[in-house]
Every structure is written in structure tokens, then in C-alpha cells.
Amino acid sequence: MSRILITSALPYINGVKHLGNLAGSMLPADVYARFQRLRGNDVLYICATDEHGTPAELAASQAGVDVQSYCDEQHEIQKTAGEGFSLSFDYFGRTSHPHTARLTQHFADVLEAKGLLAETLEHQVFSIDDDRFLPDRYVEGTCPHCDFERARGDQCDSCGRLLEPTDLKQPYSKISGSKNLEVRETKHLHLKQTTMEPRIRDWVDASTEWPSLAKSIAYKWLDEGLRDRAITRDLKWGVPVTHNGEPREGFENKVFYVWFDAPIGYIGATAEWADQTGGNWESWWRTDKGADDVTYVQFMGKDNVAFHTVSFPATILGSDEPWKSVDKLKAFNWLTWYGGKFSTSENRGVFMDQALEIMPGDYWRWYLTANAPEGSDAQFTWEHFQSLINKDLADVLGNYVNRILRFNKARFDAVVPAGGEWGEHEDWLAGEMESRLSAAAEYFEAMEARKAAAEVRSIWALGNEYLTRAEPWTKFKADPDAAAIGVRTALNFMAVMARIAQPIIPVSAATILDALGIDDTDRSWPTGDSKSLLTAMPEGKSVEPPEVLFKKIESEDIEAWTERFGGTAD
């Protein structure tokens, strides 16, 4: 039994996430976690809401509530949405929890003791009417290069050039529109990533289990040369900047930068889990306290890779303390909406809560796994969604379950029939099953979402193919025993089909296993001798057909959803 620590990138607190966020971190992490549990491994899957930073403050102020209440509410909403998608977090925590604050302050103290922090004076745009410093992209104005009137302070969306806020002509606050801006001095703490660069490079070199997307992004940053990075911000909401337990002088109105504390939130959320369950969080995170046998796997979108391969490791490695660092890292591209971006304001795209209003979580889980944005960005379209759901879930899997259970009810009184001899068709099925099951397991193990789903699907298809060969409906007329072996084998195989479906569509798989009366103890990933697997169910056992498993998506549905959520390219 292995111990596997899994984290998925923390969803930001600012509103319900869209399907792309789900598809690129939380869902694949969940599929992997479920697979590993089915294999009998000791899994700890941790996630949390990422609650600090400017957008949270602004969203709260826009909603007219204090930040804490806003985050409390949004955390519950996201937690509920996650449950709707059957995300099996062992704990879904919050970066605003005191554990993360304490750990963040601890890391800062340790890094400072190692000489890796420096105070520097910066110049930053201050909005007098908003009474706050503005991050570069919250300053807008006219681009000095192309005269685009709504260029951001970091980059012009029109001509693509990189900018400084002070480059902008007629700058204004994006928050209030106020032009009453000035540049003020402000002091910040920098993490000396430059000092850390050789150690981080060695560590990246030694990380063999990263996919090329992750490695190339890490090397891109290293090759360009790391820069020291500010880890504090002029905000009220966040982890207070302290020094050895006391407010740090000159930093009374500042907090740590959200990207400094967010990854530490993985550890903090594990400590929250320990509070709730009596578990030992250090045995997962401290290699001096039992975590040396832990395999740590991270899931994230490509935009997060640099933070996980460079910034967070700088914190971890720089501390010189025995913290667990990532072993395997799975990065995803984007799910796009008809090739474009998801956008709330432009009514383009489906968000997690809305998705659950129109279709059960399993439908989305299947689609987003089978169409995961792995090699490149993947397009969401309603037509594609419809095709995968109807064909894979309703026709190949759902119809199989329905056809065999109903035939069995009509001809064998809804019990697993006795009689008949194991023969060539059963040999064929057992042989196919054996090689394909191991292929599927390898894909799940390798976190190859699309390939795992495709392999699971082709195993489902084996069931239908077997029935074509065994044709119990024909044999029944002359020789019910010959039909019985076919039905019995098909029922046993259905259990296998459902067991391997559990990582991706847990609710539907459970419905099938319940219908077959399979004990919880017999729901693990199927291994061992194929013939044993195909003869496991006791004869005479009662098996009732469930309600139709998957409702098909009709063209009228597509029309209605296109109307509601948008569904055309730009």
C-alpha cells in the first residue's frame, strides 16, 4: 500500500468556477484520487479555496459586505458545487484559516533567518479616491504605442506590448474610474529567488516525473533568470506580516502576497483536516515525521505551473526544513468555449453551479475526462457534449445495463441464472478483458485522462460485443442453459464495467453495483484471474434493473442551452 498525497490547484474565492477550472485541476485530481483508493492505496486528497488578494477585497466591496463574510459565503457555494460533482476531497479547506496564516508567517521567519528575505522600497500607483494602492492591471489608460483607450497597466490588449502603469496616458483607476492617482513609495519584502536559482534548477533537473508542459515552463523561467519577488502587498485582507510573532515594523498595513500563502494553504488545509479527523498532518508533509514514504502529486492548469515549479519550491527549499515537495505534477491546458474564452460578462460558458442545474455531475465528469485539455487546449461545444454523453454513456454503457438486466428479468426471473458451460465466447471475453484492464490501469496510473476514458469505454464495448457472440436471446429458444451462461457472464462483466467506471462516473457506477448487489468490499479495481472475475456472482442472486441510467440529450436541449449560455464562436 502506498501513501499518496494529492492536491489540486486552489480555486479562487471570487465566484463559482467555470467548467475549465474543474476540467484542469479538481476533476482530474479526483479521478486520480478515486482510482488510487480503488487500488487500495492510502490517499489524502486536499483542496481549499484561495481567499486572499485584491479581487476578493473588491468583490466583497462590490457585494457590499465585509471580506470575511463574503469569503464565508463563497466558500460554502464552492464547497456545495464540488459536492455536486462528487469531488471526493478528504478535506476542502480555506487559505484564510489560522493554520495557513501561522505557517505562512513561519516560512517568512525561517526564510529571513536564512538571509533570503530583503526589504525594498518600491514605487506604486496609489488611487486617492479608492484609498488603496493599485496593482498594475487595475490601472487603465491610453496605450502610448497604439492609442488604445483601455490598455491595462501591465499590458495593452490591443497591441500586445508590455507596459508599466506610468507609461499610460490619462491613467485612471479601473476600480472607480478616478483619475486622482499618484505614485507613492511603499516598502515590501522580497524573496531572493536569485540566490535560490541553482538549488531550484537542481531540484527541477531531479524531477523526472513531470510532463513536458511542466518542465518546459519551469526551464523557461530558470533560463530567463529568476528575479527576486515581492511577497507582500498593500492590502488589508490577508495574512498579516509578522516577524517572530510580532507585527513587523513598517508593515502594519500590509499582508503577504496571495501567491506566497496560497500553496502553503495546501499544508494549512491538511492541518485543518487533521483538526477535523484526528489525523496527523505532519506525517504527510514532514519527511522527518513520516512523510518520507509519501508520493505527492499536484494537479493544475498551465497558468499555475511556474508558481508550483519555481515559486513554491523556493519557499520550501529555501526553508531548509524537511518539507515534502512535489513528486508528480500534472498540468493541463485550457478548456475553451467554442474555441474562445469562458466569460461571465459576455454570457459565454457554463459555470459549475449552472452545469449541475441542467445535467448530473457524472455527465460532466465523463465529458470533461474524455475530452480533457491534455495535449493542447480542448474545445467545449454542446454538440460534442451531446455526442459523448449519448454515445458513450447512454448507448454503450447504459443500454448494455438495461438490455441484459431486462432480458434476465424476462427470462430468468431477475436472478443470476445457473446452468450452461463456460466456452469459447467466455474465453474470448476473459482474454480481451485481461489485457485491456491492465492498459486502463496504466493510463489511470499515468494520469492520462483521455486515454483512461477511452480504454474504459472500449472495455464497456466488449460487453456488447460479447453479447453479439453469445446471443443468449437466440439460444434461449432451444437451450435455456446455453443462454444462461451468456447472461450470467454478461452480468458478471457488468460488475467489472461498473468497477472500472468508478473513478470517472462514481454515482452511476454505484447505481449499477447496487443493482447487482455487489458488496462494498468487492468494489475495488478488478485484478486477478479473469475467469474468477467473470464467475464471481453467486447463482440465484437477485438482480433488478435500475431506472434508465442516462437520459439522452436531445436537439431541443442543445437549442435551449445554446440560447441560455451562448454557443457560438466569436
Next chain:
RNA sequence: GGCGGGGUAGCUCAGCUGGUUAGAGCGCAGGACUCAUAAUCCUGAGGUCGUGAGUUCAAGUCUCACUCCCGCUACCA
């Protein structure tokens, strides 16, 4: 501008260190079957692998140039 990823059948995508007639699913065409959610099974037709050059006995796979899409570019997260 720099960097990263991608451009492979009508559609969505596989194709590892270069090696026989380039694969899968969907869609389409034909056939089989009738237990089943007009489901299933079988067979087949579809591709000058973004463009142009080059290296090689051999290139979708390596090199160079060009082109289109997406992302990142360190103060959004």
C-alpha cells in the same frame, strides 16, 4: 517583442528515442441482429500529417524559414 504549447481524416483527438500499406472515437455508407434507451455488432469509404526548403537509405516524427491559433511574460490569480 521574448518564451511555451498547438496546427494529423468532415468533427474531436492518438501517434515514444525517425523505419513496412498514418490510427481511434464520432459522423457517413453498406450489411447483420432483434434482448435493449431507433440501442448493439460487423464491414467499408474518407488524410499531398499548416506552407516551403533541408538532413537522411528512410520524416507526421529531426533542422531552418514562414504562417495561423492559444497561453505566459513575474503587481490578476
